[in-house]
Amino acid sequence: MMSVMAQMLKLSGETKDMTLDEIARFVELARSVDTPGDRPVYAELSSSGKIKQLEVSVGERADRY
Numbered sequence: 001m002m003s004v005m006a007q008m009l010k011l012s013g014e015t016k017d018m019t020l021d022e023i024a025r026f027v028e029l030a031r032s033v034d035t036p037g038d039r040p041v042y043a044e045l046s047s048s049g050k051i052k053q054l055e056v057s058v059g060e061r062a063d064r065y
Contacts, residue, residue: 007057007058007059008055008056008057008058008059009026009029009030009033009035009055009056009057009058010053010054010055011025011026011029011053011054011055012052012053012054013051013052013053016046016050016052017046017050017051017052018050018051018052018053018054023051023054026054026056030056030058033058034058035056035057035058039056039057039058040056040057041054041055041056042054042055042056043055
């Protein structure tokens with residue numbers, strides 16, 4: 001599931017944990033809206049350390065919220 005709200009790009013896996021293809025899609029989407037490459041990426045991890053969700057600020061400001 002992908003959403004861009006309040007200049008924040010968020011992507012979560014179709015299943016419980018994200019796959020490498022889903023992570024690549026997240027990077028592709030972030031690049032397509034001219035997100036700078038030095039912008040921090042935030043991740044929500046499962047209890048086993050797998051990535052559940054990624055988010056990055058895509059606006060002028062690099063703030064998380």
